[in-house]
Amino acid sequence: MKQICGETSALFSLSAKELAALLGRVREGQFEHPVAVHSEGPMGGLVQFRSFEEAMLVKLAIV
Known part of the structure; x- marks a missing residue:
């Protein structure tokens, strides 16, 4: 997962x-x-994602 558009962006590739x-x-x-x-x-x-925090939870779960 790579974050797009800044440090707290909820948009990821x-x-x-x-x-x-x-x-x-x-x-x-x-x-x-x-x-x-x-x-x-x-x-x-x-x-x-809905939030940066949600994205981080997903990232931990699918890595």
Whole structure:
């Protein structure tokens, strides 16, 4: 996961593996669906979380 747009931004770029792990955890009910997900196919995608803190929790869970 790579943060985009500043130190406390909630916008992140995820690899395909990270995005699949996140969406799997969402399906399992472990996380709420992010505000926005823009898939870029096999490259991964961009994810807008509700907050920087939420993004950090996700990052710890899917690494």
